Amino acid sequence: MSEEEIEEYEEEESIGEVEEVEEEEAGFTIEQIDIMIRATETWDQLMKGLISIEEASKILGREARTTRALKKSVSAAEEKIEKKIVSEKTSRKKKSKKSSS
Numbered sequence: 001m002s003e004e005e006i007e008e009y010e011e012e013e014s015i016g017e018v019e020e021v022e023e024e025e026a027g028f029t030i031e032q033i034d035i036m037i038r039a040t041e042t043w044d045q046l047m048k049g050l051i052s053i054e055e056a057s058k059i060l061g062r063e064a065r066t067t068r069a070l071k072k073s074v075s076a077a078e079e080k081i082e083k084k085i086v087s088e089k090t091s092r093k094k095k096s097k098k099s100s101s
Contacts, residue, residue: 031066039063 028036039060046056 035063035067 042051042056042059042063045051046053051059
């Protein structure tokens with residue numbers, strides 16, 4: 001197997017691992033699902049005339065603040081995953097260069 005073929009194989013292998021990580025991390029947390037449910041319920045109540053626009057605005061405003069906090073934590077987690085993937089790719093490339101030498 002040539003060095004190029006080895007690199008292509010390793011890239012394909014790492015792409016598969018990246019997809020696995022993304023699938024594992026792609027799901028919603030319980031908190032995120034809860035927020036979506038509450039927001040949907042609020043909109044339903046507003047559309048049925050059970051609550052006023054002001055009440056809905058207050059409820060959704062609270063949810064928005066919570067959502068922003070969750071988004072920050074999710075983006076921090078995504079950054080950690082990206083760094084881990086990059087470091088794994090780098091270490092694999094170093095290992096393959098050492099073994100091919």
